Structures are given as C-alpha cells and as structure tokens.
Amino acid sequence: MxxxxxxxxxxxxxxxxxxxxxxxxxxxxxxxxxxxxxxxxxxxxxxxxxNYVARSLKQKRTYMMGIIVANIMHRVSTEISRAIEDYCHEHDMHAIVCNADDDPHKEKKYIEMLRARQVDGLIIFPTGGNTKLYTEMEQERYPVVFVDRKIEGVHIDTVVVNNREATCEAVSHLLENGHRNIAIVTPPLTTHPRKERLAGYKQALEQHGIALNENYMKSVEISAISYELENMFSLSEKPTALVAANDLSFFEVMSFIKRKQIRIPEELAVIVFDNIPFADISTPTITTIAQPAYEIGKRASELLTRQIKQEAIESELYTFPCELIIRESSAGRP
Incomplete structure (x- = not known):
C-alpha cells in the first residue's frame, strides 16, 4: 500500500x-x-x-516520559503512576513505566535504557542506591523529578508528603484515645519516608511523656514481620495499638491479627500509613493516613514538563500534607 x-x-x-x-x-x-x-x-x-520519528528529529523531542517506580506493589505508587499517565495522555505524550523492585542495580539499568531511548525526561521513585548517577543527571541538567523519596545531597525537583508530621498526628490520636502501649511496624529503614515515619512516631510519644520501648518498634523485611509480631504479642505488656508504616506491612499485620483472632479495635487499635482499597467498607473500617497520590503525580508531571521546556531555574522540594481519616479501627480503649 x-x-x-x-x-x-x-x-x-x-x-x-x-x-x-x-x-x-x-x-x-x-x-x-x-x-x-x-x-x-x-x-x-x-x-x-x-511520522513521529520525523517529528521528534525536527523538534528534538520524543514526547515520551519515563517513570521508574521503586516498587509497583505499593498502592500509592500505582496511583501516582496513573496520574502521570493521565497527564501524558492529556498532553499528547507517552509514558513508559518500569518497576525497579527496590533494586538499585535494576534502577540503574532502567535509567540508562530510557535515556538511550531518548525519553524527554524521567520521574523516579528513587531507591537511593545510585547517588553518583543522580548527581550526574543533576550536573547535566537532564530533566528528572524524584517522587515519594528525598535524596540528601542531590538537588533535583522532589515531591513528597509530610511523613513525620502525619505519623505524629496519627500516634497522638491514639494517645488521646487512651492508648499507651503503641507499636509501629516498618520495612527496613533504607528510605527517607520510612525514617521520617518512625521519627514521627517517636516525636508523638516524647511530646506526651511516654518512654520509648524498643520492643514496640520493628523495622524488618516484610517476610519477617509475622515473626516479630509473634515476639511482640508474647510480651507481658502487649501493645494495645499499632501503626503499620505502609500497605505491605499492613497486610502482614492483618494476616497475623486474623490468625491470632485478635479483635479490632477491642483488643488492638490499628492505623495504616497508605492508601488502602476498601478501607471504608471493611469490617471494621480502617483508619488510614491517606496520601494525595493523584495530586503528587500531577505535580511531578508539571515539574518535569517545566524542565523539558527549559523553564526551570532551581530545584525545589514540594511537600504535600496527608490526611488522617479516622475510622473504627483506631477507637479508644474500652
């Protein structure tokens, strides 16, 4: 033809x-x-x-945006990626999504592959394990935006949430409801959000004059959470409330609770830091620290577009507030 x-x-x-x-x-x-x-x-x-190839050569743009997600299994990562894809669709661009599996080596390969394909820019949920590569992109003024995680010493547009303040508010809510033995479960403290959430937990306890108990603070691999909960709930003074620092931790906590037939909130109040599907219709309904995922994705896309059009001057840090949505699972002590 x-x-x-x-x-x-x-x-x-x-x-x-x-x-x-x-x-x-x-x-x-x-x-x-x-x-x-x-x-x-x-x-x-x-x-x-x-002919998009000819168009790209003429305009020196491919109208493609790369998204490198640290772990696509996290609900908030999926929601943010969806917002970026929607933005691309609205602005006649294409999004390529890659999942790094929290593996710096895999992240590095994706960065190199996407740049070789001449995408106009990258939105990265950084693993934190490629500081040298991040710095090189910064020095080259290559269009890149970090999402969800702040990397110290690297001056790149970054969009995050107020992890410390939001966790402090949630723990304060539990304290005001009469809880004193409050636990927190997080994955290993390898990323900025996890460190900040633990810091917010400690801040709330200190502000209310509650001594920190190392037995109630567990930062371990997801596969080890069940084991640590066994130890925690074997203590003479068991926790009466627990904060799960993200959705994957929460699922492990809920599996343990179901297996041990622990009643929520009568025996254990629960709060999760993340956007959980069906939190408002589960039994009981689940109190969440909700992140404005769609707004985060949209802002990251706008920042990247600004860089691509060479309108950016200096890198900035954008911090969105979270919302504590109080439901049945965090009720006060009987």
Missing part, C-alpha cells in the same frame, strides 16, 4: 502542508473551525499516520 503523506492530506483538505503541520502540532491560534474540520476529515479518509 502507498504511504499516505502530509502532502496528500494537504491536497485532500485543500490547504497547505504548513497548515496540516500546525494542526498536527495543535497550533490552532490562527486556524478556523472549518479548516480544522477539513484536515481532520482528510486524515480520517486517507488513514494518515503522523
């Missing part, structure tokens, strides 16, 4: 090639509705497919 060209579309629509080019690039400033309709009809009738 003969390849349909822009010239064929122009001839069919009765306009110039430059007018068709303006239409394809959505430059409608001086284009009437009738002209737009004629070009659109000609494209549909001829089955014209724009």
């Amino acid at each position: 003969k390849t349909v060209t822009m010239a064929d579309v122009a001839k069919e629509a009765g306009v110039s090639k430059s007018t068709v080019s303006q239409f394809l690039n959505e430059r409608y400033e001086y284009m009437g509705e009738e002209t737009k309709e004629k070009i659109k009809r000609a494209i549909e009738q001829l089955g014209y497919r724009p």
Whole structure:
C-alpha cells in the first residue's frame, strides 16, 4: 500500500502542508473551525499516520516520559503512576513505566535504557542506591523529578508528603484515645519516608511523656514481620495499638491479627500509613493516613514538563500534607 503523506492530506483538505503541520502540532491560534474540520476529515479518509520519528528529529523531542517506580506493589505508587499517565495522555505524550523492585542495580539499568531511548525526561521513585548517577543527571541538567523519596545531597525537583508530621498526628490520636502501649511496624529503614515515619512516631510519644520501648518498634523485611509480631504479642505488656508504616506491612499485620483472632479495635487499635482499597467498607473500617497520590503525580508531571521546556531555574522540594481519616479501627480503649 502507498504511504499516505502530509502532502496528500494537504491536497485532500485543500490547504497547505504548513497548515496540516500546525494542526498536527495543535497550533490552532490562527486556524478556523472549518479548516480544522477539513484536515481532520482528510486524515480520517486517507488513514494518515503522523511520522513521529520525523517529528521528534525536527523538534528534538520524543514526547515520551519515563517513570521508574521503586516498587509497583505499593498502592500509592500505582496511583501516582496513573496520574502521570493521565497527564501524558492529556498532553499528547507517552509514558513508559518500569518497576525497579527496590533494586538499585535494576534502577540503574532502567535509567540508562530510557535515556538511550531518548525519553524527554524521567520521574523516579528513587531507591537511593545510585547517588553518583543522580548527581550526574543533576550536573547535566537532564530533566528528572524524584517522587515519594528525598535524596540528601542531590538537588533535583522532589515531591513528597509530610511523613513525620502525619505519623505524629496519627500516634497522638491514639494517645488521646487512651492508648499507651503503641507499636509501629516498618520495612527496613533504607528510605527517607520510612525514617521520617518512625521519627514521627517517636516525636508523638516524647511530646506526651511516654518512654520509648524498643520492643514496640520493628523495622524488618516484610517476610519477617509475622515473626516479630509473634515476639511482640508474647510480651507481658502487649501493645494495645499499632501503626503499620505502609500497605505491605499492613497486610502482614492483618494476616497475623486474623490468625491470632485478635479483635479490632477491642483488643488492638490499628492505623495504616497508605492508601488502602476498601478501607471504608471493611469490617471494621480502617483508619488510614491517606496520601494525595493523584495530586503528587500531577505535580511531578508539571515539574518535569517545566524542565523539558527549559523553564526551570532551581530545584525545589514540594511537600504535600496527608490526611488522617479516622475510622473504627483506631477507637479508644474500652
């Protein structure tokens, strides 16, 4: 079959090639509705497919954005990625999503692969294990935005939430409801959010004059959480409340609770830091520290676009507030 060209579309629509080019690039400033309709009809009738490679060479852009997620299993990561993809769709761009599995080596390979494919920029949920590579991108002024995790010493646009303050508020809520033996379970303290959430937990206890108990603070691999909970709930003074620092920790906690037939909130109040599906319709409903995932993804996309268009001046840190959504699982002590 003969390849349909822009010239064929122009001839069919009765306009110039430059007018068709303006239409394809959505430059409608001086284009009437009738002209737009004629070009659109000609494209549909001829089955014209724009040559994106030629467009990329001419404009020095591929209209592709790379997203490297630290761990796609986290609900909030999926929600943020969806927001970025929506933004790309609205702005005639394409998103390529990669999952690093919290593996710095895998993250490095994805960064190199996406840059080799000449994506216009990257949105990264950084593992924190490639500081040298992050710094190189910063020095090259390559368009990149960090999401969810702040990397000390690297000056790149970063979008995070108020992890410490939000956790402090949640623990204070439990204290105000009469709880004193409050536990927290987190994955290993290898990332900025996990460290900040533990810091917020400690801050709330200290502000209320409650001594820290190392037996109630566990930062371990997800696979080891059940074992640590066994030890924790074998203590003479068991926790009466528990904060799960993310969704994967929460699922392990809930599995343990079900296995031990612990009643929520009568025997144990529970709060989870993350966006949990069906939290508002489970039995009992679950108190969550909700992150504004969609807004985070949209802001990250806007920041990256600003860099791609060379409108950025200096890197900035954007911190979104979380919302403590109080439900049945965090009720006060009987």
